[in-house]
Amino acid sequence: MARNETIFSRLARATLSGRGKRWLLVAAALLLIAWGADWIYYRWTHVYLDDARIDGEVITISSRVSGWITELAVIEGDRVNKGQLLARIDDRDMVLQREVLIARLKAIENQAAAAQAQSGQVDQETLGKYESETNRLAAAQAEAASLAVQLKQALDDYQRAKDLAEEKWLSPQAMERARTTYEQVRENHRKAQSEVAAARGMLSSAGGSRRQLQVMARQLLVLQHQADEIRSEIRRRDVDIADRIIASPAHGLVVMTFARQGEHVSPGQRILMFHDPDQIWVEANVREVEVRMLEPGMKAEIRVDAYPGKVFAGEVFRIGQTATSKFALLPDPNPSGNFTRITQRLPVRIRLADKDPALRPGMMVEVTIGVRNN
Numbered sequence: 001m002a003r004n005e006t007i008f009s010r011l012a013r014a015t016l017s018g019r020g021k022r023w024l025l026v027a028a029a030l031l032l033i034a035w036g037a038d039w040i041y042y043r044w045t046h047v048y049l050d051d052a053r054i055d056g057e058v059i060t061i062s063s064r065v066s067g068w069i070t071e072l073a074v075i076e077g078d079r080v081n082k083g084q085l086l087a088r089i090d091d092r093d094m095v096l097q098r099e100v101l102i103a104r105l106k107a108i109e110n111q112a113a114a115a116q117a118q119s120g121q122v123d124q125e126t127l128g129k130y131e132s133e134t135n136r137l138a139a140a141q142a143e144a145a146s147l148a149v150q151l152k153q154a155l156d157d158y159q160r161a162k163d164l165a166e167e168k169w170l171s172p173q174a175m176e177r178a179r180t181t182y183e184q185v186r187e188n189h190r191k192a193q194s195e196v197a198a199a200r201g202m203l204s205s206a207g208g209s210r211r212q213l214q215v216m217a218r219q220l221l222v223l224q225h226q227a228d229e230i231r232s233e234i235r236r237r238d239v240d241i242a243d244r245i246i247a248s249p250a251h252g253l254v255v256m257t258f259a260r261q262g263e264h265v266s267p268g269q270r271i272l273m274f275h276d277p278d279q280i281w282v283e284a285n286v287r288e289v290e291v292r293m294l295e296p297g298m299k300a301e302i303r304v305d306a307y308p309g310k311v312f313a314g315e316v317f318r319i320g321q322t323a324t325s326k327f328a329l330l331p332d333p334n335p336s337g338n339f340t341r342i343t344q345r346l347p348v349r350i351r352l353a354d355k356d357p358a359l360r361p362g363m364m365v366e367v368t369i370g371v372r373n374n
Contacts (some may be wrong), residue, residue: 052284
């Protein structure tokens with residue numbers, strides 16, 4: 001009897017154990033269905049990307065001049081402030097060239113000053129002579145004009161005397177006096193005309209001396225142009241010397257250096273790369289079938305592979321207008337006619353709500369954008 005009871009108790013426990021397993025399976029199935037429904041709903045209301053990256057303003061600092069690097073004040077990972085010295089390039093040759101140009105400029109300025117002084121002296125000397133000869137010519141012309149009137153009067157008197165002498169109305173002595181007077185006046189008139197001609201010659205000579213001022217003014221203008229050219233060259237040397245001091249354009253971090261102290265660099269050669277931590281964002285390439293669901297202003301959650309469990313907030317603020325395939329180095333023109341449809345992607349930029357210094361360009365992130373709950 002006791003043995004039968006033991007068998008029945010065992011059968012009851014086995015029955016209860018089978019029911020527990022079935023309940024466990026049912027509960028597991030319900031949980032799996034609930035999780036799947038939640039996953040499907042989440043994917044329906046969100047756009048998910050697992051291949052996005054953090055991007056930012058990474059600036060390449062290059063040399064504008066050629067020369068030896070005499071100082072490299074930073075290394076990779078250094079934090080720098082705006083205006084801080086990054087590198088210095090040898091400027092001895094440019095400094096010497098600038099000193100030579102300054103010496104040439106001073107010599108030309110001295111020549112210009114001497115020419116200016118000489119021009120003033122010539123101006124004073126020739127101006128007085130020119131005015132004196134002008135007055136002399138005016139006086140000679142006035143004297144000649146006066147004698148011309150007297151000559152006409154003496155000629156008329158002489159002609160009347162001749163007529164009266166022929167008619168025996170005038171004595172020979174009076175006739176001789178009229179003739180003498182006429183000849184004297186005519187001789188004085190010739191002398192006055194000679195004086196006028198001489199005065200004109202002297203005035204022309206004085207005018208020629210005055211024209212030297214124009215020549216000297218042209219020479220002074222040439223010296224001024226030469227001085228301006230040298231000043232421009234000096235400014236070029238100043239710019240070249242300034243370019244040999246490379247300073248940080250903003251606050252940030254040195255990402256990588258490509259040169260070492262003592263190396264020779266050429267114009268355009270990279271020296272280092274600079275990163276501004278305040279200018280970072282997330283760059284994601286979204287499938288073209290999902291782009292239509294995105295709009296600027298949509299909220300996004302960002303999970304960085306380097307910091308698991310930490311969520312960063314973001315916001316969509318720019319959606320690309322061209323597929324990334326258009327910028328490929330080797331585009332596929334499909335000349336053979338064989339066609340394989342490939343889903344294209346368009347770049348989407350997501351602004352980070354907080355600029356965390358721990359986020360650096362190039363880090364891989366996962367992005368989730370809510371498209372139906374905003």
